[in-house]
Amino acid sequence: SGNITATHRYLLGGYDAIVDGTNGDYQTIQAADDALDTADGYSLFVNGGTYSETVTVSTDDNVIVFGPKTQITSLVLSGERNHVIAMPGFQVTGALTLSGANNVMEIQGAANLDGAVLVSDTQSKLTIGPDSDLNSTLTLSGANSSFAAGGSTQVHGNVTISAAGVQFEAGSGWDFDGTINIDSNGDQCEMTLGANGDLNGTFTC
Secondary structure, eight states, rough: OOOOOOHHHHHOOOOOOOEEETTTTBHHHHHHHHHHTTTTTTTEEEEEEEEEEEEEOOOOEEEEEEEEEEEEEEEEOSSSOEEEOOOOEEEEOOOEOOOOTTOOOOSSSOOOSSOOEEEESTTEEEEEEEEEEEEEOOOOTTTTEEEOOTTOOEOSEEEEEEEEEEEEETTOOOOEEOOOEOOTTTOOOEEEETTTTOOOOOOOO
């Protein structure tokens, strides 16, 4: 099922806590973060399920793993050097924001990001697996940040790149309904688009 129990945690070498709406160490993600962030560097596993909450991670060097088919309202990574892994079927019904530097978020396939996606600080990386949907805007405004999407990913809003050194990649079969705009701040950017893509708006740089 993809859920982690206390026994699994011991065998895997240990998460500091498990979030589960029924049987976890904490029933909400934010409660776990608040309890564990007295010092940087916690590790947290979130069992798959629906968590109607806005989560803000403001400390540094943490690891969070979301189990399959986890749904949350919104996520803000305002601390630095956090590493977040989301297993397949991850959904964010609101905004996803990487506003701290050097954050890494890896979202596996069949994800649904319904709100605005923003990567706004330096050298942060957002990776999304194949067959995923971004249903709003995607903005890369952090210098030397990067975005990579697997094949057959759809972006239904506009894409804006407004910082230097951004790397952007989309796998084959990409489908972008809005515009792609690399503004005057987006110098020395690299964009790689796979075969058989479809851009329904304009491309401006």
